[in-house]
Amino acid sequence: xxxxxxxxxxxxxxxxxxxxxxxxxxxxxxxxxxxxxxxxxxxxxxxxxxxxxxxxxxxxxxxxxxxxxxxxxxxxxxxxxxxxxxxxxxxxxxxxxxxxxxxxxxxxxxxxxxxxxxxxxxxxxxxxxxxxxxxxxxxxx
Numbered sequence: 574x575x576x577x578x579x580x581x582x583x584x585x586x587x588x589x590x591x592x593x594x595x596x597x598x599x600x601x602x603x604x605x606x607x608x609x610x611x612x613x614x615x616x617x618x619x620x621x622x623x624x625x626x627x628x629x630x631x632x633x634x635x636x637x638x639x640x641x642x643x644x645x646x647x648x649x650x651x652x653x654x655x656x657x658x659x660x661x662x663x664x665x666x667x668x669x670x671x672x673x674x675x676x677x678x679x680x681x682x683x684x685x686x687x688x689x690x691x692x693x694x695x696x697x698x699x700x701x702x703x704x705x706x707x708x709x710x711x712x713x714x
Contacts, residue, residue, distance in 0.1 A: 576650035576666070577614070577711050579606045583645045594641040600633050603665050603681055606651050614707035621701060625690040631660075635681035639669060646670040647678065653708045659687045659697040661708075 665681040689698035
């Protein structure tokens with residue numbers, strides 16, 4: 574099962590006074606990985622967003638298993654868990670990379686809706702076919 578992957582090195586600005594990664598950064602990284610996926614696999618979505626398409630985050634969650642610290646290298650993997658006409662669920666795995674192997678540090682999920690801005694309102698909109706096709710190889714639990 575293929576996943577979209579992004580490698581990230583934790584910086585000091587992402588840690589708290591104790592020295593571990595501040596929990597909210599995991600959610601921020603989910604958004605970043607989502608954006609990088611669009612940039613690489615469905616860049617035409619930006620034009621649609623400028624034309625009123627809205628990718629609305631409905632729910633975000635994250636379960637933490639290991640503490641991460643400055644200079645840890647992490648691999649964030651994103652997969653499509655489910656897709657309906659105008660909703661989707663994405664799952665994320667955060668792996669701490671090391672010479673002895675990757676360790677699962679956290680798991681996250683996001684539920685999204687595809688909407689269209691019209692006359693000051695937002696209405697459900699089917700996912701663009703180009704995005705559906707881009708996500709197809711990254712489907713799995």
